[in-house]
Amino acid sequence: MAVQNKSASRLSTKAVAAILLLTPFLVLPTYGQQDSTCVTTYDPTKDYFPDKSEVDGGALFSITYNLNYKILKNTSLNTTYVLTQCGTPIPNATIIPQTNTTIFIQIPVTNLASLATTAVSYIEMLGKQAAIKAVDTEGLVSSPCVQAGLEKGTIIGLEDSNSTLRVEQMKKVDIVFSSYGVDPGTENKTVITSEVEDPSPLN
Numbered sequence: 001m002a003v004q005n006k007s008a009s010r011l012s013t014k015a016v017a018a019i020l021l022l023t024p025f026l027v028l029p030t031y032g033q034q035d036s037t038c039v040t041t042y043d044p045t046k047d048y049f050p051d052k053s054e055v056d057g058g059a060l061f062s063i064t065y066n067l068n069y070k071i072l073k074n075t076s077l078n079t080t081y082v083l084t085q086c087g088t089p090i091p092n093a094t095i096i097p098q099t100n101t102t103i104f105i106q107i108p109v110t111n112l113a114s115l116a117t118t119a120v121s122y123i124e125m126l127g128k129q130a131a132i133k134a135v136d137t138e139g140l141v142s143s144p145c146v147q148a149g150l151e152k153g154t155i156i157g158l159e160d161s162n163s164t165l166r167v168e169q170m171k172k173v174d175i176v177f178s179s180y181g182v183d184p185g186t187e188n189k190t191v192i193t194s195e196v197e198d199p200s201p202l203n
């Protein structure tokens with residue numbers, strides 16, 4: 001089994017902030033496992049994230065690593081995302097207080113909805129298009145792969161007019177990426193990034 005170098009990716013511009021925020025949700029560290037598979041034999045002494053990112057140019061978010069989970073904070077909103085490697089234990093309330101601004105997510109995420117057309121692009125850049133199961137404003141998503149998925153029915157377009165159906169659709173995904181607002185019932189699994197408001201070239 002290949003062991004990844006402990007090289008840290010250094011990220012220095014705010015422009016990559018949104019991509020970085022998405023990355024920890026989606027990218028599985030390469031420690032000899034297949035992508036999208038869960039750990040089957042948990043080793044409490046093992047570092048499941050040998051390849052670490054460092055934030056050296058962003059003031060509004062932070063990442064800290066533990067052996068089997070990482071903590072991503074949006075420090076402007078004071079939201080904490082506890083990202084636990086699938087198949088390993090989620091830190092309990094003694095370790096991480098369970099507040100209404102703490103969101104627990106198992107990674108890698110394999111089943112997500114994007115309310116924002118912008119997040120679709122980042123997810124595809126990370127090579128995680130297969131995790132996209134639902135999109136909003138689907139007519140505005142330029143990705144040919146997502147459009148093909150919508151046609152085949154492997155990706156659903158979120159319902160706009162029937163809120164009951166929309167709630168049912170949202171129940172089927174593990175995480176929701178949004179630029180504005182949170183759908184009812186998805187408070188525990190929505191990640192908001194505001195790249196569409198960013199005045200930089202990112203927008």
Ligand SMILES: *[C@@H]1O[C@H](CO)[C@@H](O)[C@H](O)[C@H]1NC(C)=O
Pocket residue numbers: 078099
């Ligand atoms: C952020 O969250 C921490 C822990 O819940 C809390 O102590 C602090 O007051 C919060 N800060 C803001 C600005 O909301």
Ligand SMILES: *[C@@H]1O[C@H](CO)[C@@H](O)[C@H](O)[C@H]1NC(C)=O
Pocket residue numbers: 092093094095
């Ligand atoms: C929480 O996890 C820690 C470390 O695994 C353990 O020592 C502690 O007993 C756990 N607490 C509860 C309430 O389960």
Ligand SMILES: *[C@@H]1O[C@H](CO)[C@@H](O)[C@H](O)[C@H]1NC(C)=O
Pocket residue numbers: 100101
């Ligand atoms: C979280 O809980 C605090 C107090 O318990 C409350 O003031 C705040 O409005 C809640 N925030 C959300 C997003 O529900």
Ligand SMILES: *[C@@H]1O[C@H](CO)[C@@H](O)[C@H](O)[C@H]1NC(C)=O
Pocket residue numbers: 162163164165168
């Ligand atoms: C809305 O969706 C629900 C759940 O799928 C369905 O039962 C209901 O008939 C739909 N309402 C309308 C007006 O289409």
Ligand SMILES: *[C@@H]1O[C@H](CO)[C@@H](O)[C@H](O)[C@H]1NC(C)=O
Pocket residue numbers: 098185186187188
């Ligand atoms: C969010 O998580 C909290 C704590 O696990 C739970 O009490 C609450 O019902 C959840 N809310 C939703 C909308 O799932």
Ligand SMILES: *[C@@H]1O[C@H](CO)[C@@H](O)[C@H](O)[C@H]1NC(C)=O
Pocket residue numbers: 017018021060061074075076077192193194195
């Ligand atoms: C933090 O949350 C705010 C409000 O939801 C959002 O506008 C911002 O983009 C988030 N920060 C990052 C780095 O995504």
